[in-house]
Amino acid sequence: MPVYGRGLQKFRGAPRFKKHGHDLGSMVEQASLQTSFKQPAGSGRSIGTVISFGSTPDIYTFHFVISNALDASRQVKVGKHVCVLENDGLVIGQIVNLVKINEYFLNANTLKESRPQVNFASIFPVDQWEYVLGEVNVMGFYPVLDGQKKGGAASLPVVEKSIVPVSPGSSVQAMIPELLEKFLGFNSLDGLHLGTMDVDGLPVKVDLAKLFQKHLAILAMSGAGKSYLVSVLLEEFIKARKAMPPVIIIDTHGEYTAMFNASNTKNKFPRTKIEITGGSFIQIGTPFLTGGSFFNYMPNMSPVQGRDLMRVFNELRQSKKKFDLQDLVAALESDAKLGKKTKEALEGWLYQLGQYGMFAATEHPRLDEMLKPNTIAVLDLSGLTSSKQKQIIVDYIASRAFYLRKNRSIPPFVLVIEEAHQFVPQAAAENAVARHTIETIAREGRKFFASLCLISQRPVNLSTTVLSQCNTQIVLRVSNPYDLDHIRTSSEKITPEALKMIASLPVGSAVIVGSAVNTPVFLKVRPREFLVDGKEGGLLEELEAFNKQP
Structure with a gap:
């Protein structure tokens, strides 16, 4: 001392x-x-x-x-x-x-x-x-x-x-x-204006290419301002004068749906297209599935059963361009090469998948048509109660978008995943269907300009494999020591001094570390300009509104 x-x-x-x-x-x-x-x-x-x-x-x-x-x-x-x-x-x-x-x-x-x-x-x-x-x-x-x-x-x-x-x-x-x-490393001309530096008072204008050069993680405890920061980031996308990459938002709580519905962005910014799809309206294109998809969705299937299923699936795809899960079940029943027990097992698992009511002959929304520059696609999963159904949707959307991008059928895109620790957990989980696909994008997406934006309130539960691939992290207040240690081990650019300050950050303040800046930058997130919360109010307002219902 x-x-x-x-x-x-x-x-x-x-x-x-x-x-x-x-x-x-x-x-x-x-x-x-x-x-x-x-x-x-x-x-x-x-x-x-x-x-x-x-x-x-x-x-x-x-x-x-x-x-x-x-x-x-x-x-x-x-x-x-x-x-x-x-x-x-x-x-x-x-x-x-x-x-x-x-x-x-x-x-x-x-x-x-x-x-x-x-x-x-x-x-x-x-x-x-x-x-x-x-x-x-x-x-x-x-x-x-x-x-x-x-x-x-x-x-x-x-x-x-x-x-x-x-x-x-x-x-x-x-x-x-x-x-x-x-x-x-700021871009003062056309960078994304996220806020103002706490002490130096300098506007924080981050270069888009640096921010999404690989992947981005936004980490904070509940109520620290994660979603507010994302809304500021979306404002920068919406009001940009040049073409911006399409953004896919996995909206687990419906807050982005409510925000866009309340903000009337369609009339204010006609150049940006906002597409909102409720979870019950999402359809998975059965012909676009792969062998890996079936193994993820039916984890109890043996390699031999998987081989037989893919043989029948590929034969069906060669004979029909459009087919759904019922057509696949019918093809299994009519296949003479399959044994009775194999048929019964495969049909039983496919029946369970069919109960979700989302496997169709065509996908909705059509990702190849929807993902265009200056488009924000919100997939609202708040109305779904099944955790596995949400996992399957996220897995399909991520793998399908990545496939289209590798074939240059869509422009470079950004996939925003709220509550990312649920879909890419650190520990192995039976229902973590989307984990393998997201980890693949985290490792290989940079080569194809497919970027992830992972948002989580429990960094310790988020896959280290994915978090270590997020070259830029924006961290708001995090007080849990296990979360802080997880952030420290996953980011070599977070200094001990910055880590100490993260635990005491006020609501709405953050630190940016990684490729987007040359050194850790502390900032106060700027006020939103036109996006507003879709919520009617707090606890008391919600209680009063409930009591007024007939």
Whole structure:
């Protein structure tokens, strides 16, 4: 545990230090100009001075004393990004701790021997000996290039690993917003606006291609704002001026159905097509099923029985383009090669599947016709009571969409799965019919631009195989220690500092880690612009509405 205050000299403001013949203020301005930006007024000013403290500065950490000039202490908060000039570039870091020190009060014996009524401030200049010490974790090195490309286009440097410690006495400066955008990997022109950074106040505009380069996971405890964040993401899809990939939403609770019905998006944004299909209207195209589908839906079937079933199924598919489950049963009954016991077993399992009433000759909705750019398809499963029926629907939709995408019959798509831990559980479950298909998309979908967006309130119950393939994670408040540990083991880019803050995040705040950003970003999710909740109110309002029913 470091002992703050001992051996530190008193700082009464920080002068403008120079290093290697450069002034830090002009250096930041030069970096801003070389990235084709105009420096905003009032940004990039000095907030403190680097000091030697313990074994720092090193390439990972440095400490600085915050300047009292210009009341900089009010601007300096934990989480703020800062920079220091070093080796013709900027060492960029983030403040991880602030400690207020006053050397008058370092010695407990001094206070013990004093009289209680003594007011130190009236006798000694106590306030002049008080200062704030900041601890900074180094995040990278941003080289400032001397030349520019031909034709006047600015050269954009690449963030590198910092290999040289900052120098004691160097000036610590706040990051210019434009430079911070580039460092974090934001897309300020046409990125998806999800919110605002908690401390730096910068709009968080995430690049669509980076966000869905592989897969996305949105994790949070119940009531922390997962669905609200997804609705903000959908708003960005809806109001985008360019073509957006179709989105399939597995709506387990009917909240997206209610939201779109209440928001009247069809008239406001006619360019975006909203398709809502209730679970009881979903039909599975029997001719599109595969051998793997039958093994998933009928797990007690033996390999020999499965081989016989697929032989009859393939013969039926060659003779008829459209057929349903009843046609398949009839083909089994008329097949002379099958034994009596095999027929009875297969017919019994197919009869159980037929009780769901959703296996038909054609599928509904037609995915190849519905999944077009700028389309949001909501599959509302809230009216279904059978867990296995929901699993079969999710398995079919996921496998069918992935098949169509591999054959380039549909554009790149995003499959949003609410309560993902139910469909892709960590532990093996008999009814987890969709698990194999979703894990396959998680492993192979990137090659075909088939992206998953998994939403879960119990990360510990979510398959590690799938979660580890989600290169970007947006985590809202999670307090369960088992969930936190599961998130830590599945994402190498979550720092210990970020993990500590996740448990205390307020509702509506989140952290983005992974491929979409260059370093973890804490943000406050922005207010929705036009989508509204379809719910009528809370518990008391619902109770009052129920009592008014005839």
